[in-house]
Amino acid sequence: MRIDLHTHSTASDGTDTPAELVRGAAAAGLDVVALTDHDTTRGHAEAIAALPEGLTLVTGAELSCRIDGTGVHMLAYLFDPDEPELARERELVRDDRVPRARAMVGKLQELGVPVTWDRVAAIAGDGSVGRPHIAEALVQLGVVPSVSDAFTPEWLADGGRAYVEKHELDPFTAIRLVKAAGGVTVFAHPGAAKRGRTVPEPVIADLAAYGLDGIEIDHMDHDEPTRARLRGLAADLGLLTTGSSDYHGTRKTCRLGDHTTDPEIYGEITRRATGAFPVPGTGGTSSQA
Numbered sequence: 168m169r170i171d172l173h174t175h176s177t178a179s180d181g182t183d184t185p186a187e188l189v190r191g192a193a194a195a196g197l198d199v200v201a202l203t204d205h206d207t208t209r210g211h212a213e214a215i216a217a218l219p220e221g222l223t224l225v226t227g228a229e230l231s232c233r234i235d236g237t238g239v240h241m242l243a244y245l246f247d248p249d250e251p252e253l254a255r256e257r258e259l260v261r262d263d264r265v266p267r268a269r270a271m272v273g274k275l276q277e278l279g280v281p282v283t284w285d286r287v288a289a290i291a292g293d294g295s296v297g298r299p300h301i302a303e304a305l306v307q308l309g310v311v312p313s314v315s316d317a318f319t320p321e322w323l324a325d326g327g328r329a330y331v332e333k334h335e336l337d338p339f340t341a342i343r344l345v346k347a348a349g350g351v352t353v354f355a356h357p358g359a360a361k362r363g364r365t366v367p368e369p370v371i372a373d374l375a376a377y378g379l380d381g382i383e384i385d386h387m388d389h390d391e392p393t394r395a396r397l398r399g400l401a402a403d404l405g406l407l408t409t410g411s412s413d414y415h416g417t418r419k420t421c422r423l424g425d426h427t428t429d430p431e432i433y434g435e436i437t438r439r440a441t442g443a444f445p446v447p448g449t450g451g452t453s454s455q456a
Contacts, residue, residue: 170199170428172225172436173242173355173383173411177292178202178210179229180299182416185210186217188423189448193219195423199433199445201225201244201411206260207295208248218448225436225445229355230345231260233335237364238325239354241341242383242409245440246350253344256336261295263334268296274329275301275322280310298323299418314418318362325363342378349442353381353409358397359388368400375404380439385410385426387419407432 175181176188183191185202188210192200202214202224211226218224225244232239246253268287275282282304290307291300302317311317320327336344338354345352354374358365371382384397385408401408410426413419437445 168198168430168433169196169424170430170433171197171412171414171424171426172199172201172227172244172353172409172428172433173203173229173386174200174414174423175204175229175416176202176210176214177294178207179204179295180291180297180415180418181294182418185214188414188416189214189218189222189224192423193222193448197222197424197427199223199225200423201227201242203227203229203242203244205229205295205297206231206257208257211248215446218446220448220450222448223445224448226443227350228257230257230341231333231335232338232341233332234338234366234370236325237366238335238362239338239366240356241336241338241345242353242355243341243345244351244353244436245443245445246345246348247442248348250344250348250442253348256340256344259334260336264296267331267333268298268301270331271298271301271323271329274331275305278328280305280308282308282310299415301329303418315361320363338374339377342374346378349440351380351436351439352378353383353407353436354379355383356386356388356413357382358393359386360393361388371400372404375406379406380436381407381409381432383411384408386413387421387425388413407435409436 227244230241302314412425
């Protein structure tokens with residue numbers, strides 16, 4: 168089995184619609200794909216309607232969190248999307264995205280960058296606007312050569328010159344809410360130092376003691392020494408280890424299935440989940456929710 172547990176669609180900051188994403192996952196030879204848009208489950212219905220036969224969909228989301236000034240991305244799998252407290256927190260995060268993005272555009276303009284809110288909004292379309300959309304605007308303007316190059320202290324990285332904070336969950340709260348909704352939590356790309364500060368290992372140990380299920384290890388932003396260190400940490404803490412593409416369509420260079428999760432780990436994730444269950448494809452062809 169080939170299992171990719173971290174992808175994004177136009178429901179947040181990817182460039183493929185949910186229907187295009189699942190069809191692309193099947194074409195890439197995946198058996199299982201998780202749709203984990205930022206702080207939203209809005210793309211799930213369309214993905215399910217278009218799910219090809221032979222492909223299983225894991226519903227999820229990537230939750231925006233922060234602890235001691237450091238950003239944390241928490242992958243949440245197979246939770247009940249209608250659980251009210253978790254749904255309310257996701258809504259608070261989403262509601263803060265537009266004013267935050269407008270403020271970052273304002274900071275960029277003060278820095279002399281001729282970016283406009285209209286340009287960023289057009290790039291985001293119906294998705295949940297965020298830094299990747301602003302980064303793409305910077306690429307279009309020739310300010311940076313790629314989206315990744317916008318995530319530096321000079322521009323949009325945490326604490327960068329154009330960075331603006333937003334409403335984010337405490338990761339301990341995120342774990343509690345996801346667990347209460349019957350879901351499973353995995354710390355996304357915890358060693359991605361190129362994105363900015365990372366969470367110290369003692370904090371990961373505290374999260375594990377609080378109920379964190381796993382950490383994402385095989386990821387494009389982790390070099391081999393980082394992966395080896397994280398595998399040792401996961402073994403010490405009894406955490407599950409996953410691998411994923413973090414696919415965003417054309418917004419990043421990674422492809423669906425570039426990194427995958429061991430089938431035994433996937434089985435354990437599904438065993439622990441009680442809020443929702445993986446959805447097997449029945450040959451859907453719809454491109455609409």
